[in-house]
Amino acid sequence: MQDPNTRSPDYWLANSELVFSADQVTHALDQIAQALQARLAAQPILLLCVMRGGLYLAGQLMQRLQLPARLDYLQANRYHGTAGSDIVWARLPEFDLSGQTVVVLDDILDEGITLAAVVQHCQQANAKQVLTAVLTEKDNGLTKPLQADVVGLSVPNRYVFGCGMDVYGWWRNLPEIRALKES
Ligand SMILES: O=P(O)(O)OC[C@H]1O[C@H](OP(=O)(O)OP(=O)(O)O)[C@H](O)[C@@H]1O
Numbered sequence: 001m002q003d004p005n006t007r008s009p010d011y012w013l014a015n016s017e018l019v020f021s022a023d024q025v026t027h028a029l030d031q032i033a034q035a036l037q038a039r040l041a042a043q044p045i046l047l048l049c050v051m052r053g054g055l056y057l058a059g060q061l062m063q064r065l066q067l068p069a070r071l072d073y074l075q076a077n078r079y080h081g082t083a084g085s086d087i088v089w090a091r092l093p094e095f096d097l098s099g100q101t102v103v104v105l106d107d108i109l110d111e112g113i114t115l116a117a118v119v120q121h122c123q124q125a126n127a128k129q130v131l132t133a134v135l136t137e138k139d140n141g142l143t144k145p146l147q148a149d150v151v152g153l154s155v156p157n158r159y160v161f162g163c164g165m166d167v168y169g170w171w172r173n174l175p176e177i178r179a180l181k182e183s
């Protein structure tokens with residue numbers, strides 16, 4: 001079987017199906033912004049982008065949120081060791097989170113391990129309030145360690161990409177969400 005890392009970007013498009021159109025994603029982004037705005041009113045926030053997938057949502061929300069916001073980011077990689085799943089921090093936030101209202105942004109809540117670790121980090125750093133918003137949540141039937149406060153779209157239990165999510169590094173910039181065909 002061909003190494004998937006050597007496949008062309010067009011291969012992934014051809015071997016995938018539309019899950020949410022660009023218009024549907026735009027509507028979901030509007031809804032996420034409205035939900036956050038309603039919860040936060042005009043209070044100052046720190047947007048905390050979970051790289052790299054959260055970048056698309058962060059960029060879109062920054063255009064929609066009408067409140068004083070600062071921006072920081074972190075990168076948490078999941079390490080699947082023999083003893084389970086652990087998080088390795090490739091980058092921690094630069095801002096002092098103490099006393100801050102932090103809004104964590106990510107592209108997808110799948111098993112929830114990443115988001116739970118990020119929230120725990122914020123709490124341990126004495127954030128005043130931590131809200132979480134994800135563009136998508138995978139409908140995988142799992143009992144997850146946390147629920148996101150705001151979820152844009154529910155995606156099927158398949159590998160999805162677009163709108164921040166990659167397929168072998170490609171198509172994070174796609175304005176729609178697609179799922180790989182099941183072979
Ligand atoms: O809910 P979970 O099962 O923990 O998975 C969700 C995480 O997986 C992806 O990150 P990934 O490590 O693939 O990095 P990326 O953001 O660079 O794509 C995604 O961006 C989430 O952060």
Ligand SMILES: Nc1nc2[nH]cnc2c(=O)[nH]1
Pocket residue numbers: 108110138158159160161165166167
């Ligand atoms: N791109 C992508 N990243 C994920 N991380 C966890 N689940 C997924 C998924 O379906 N797609």
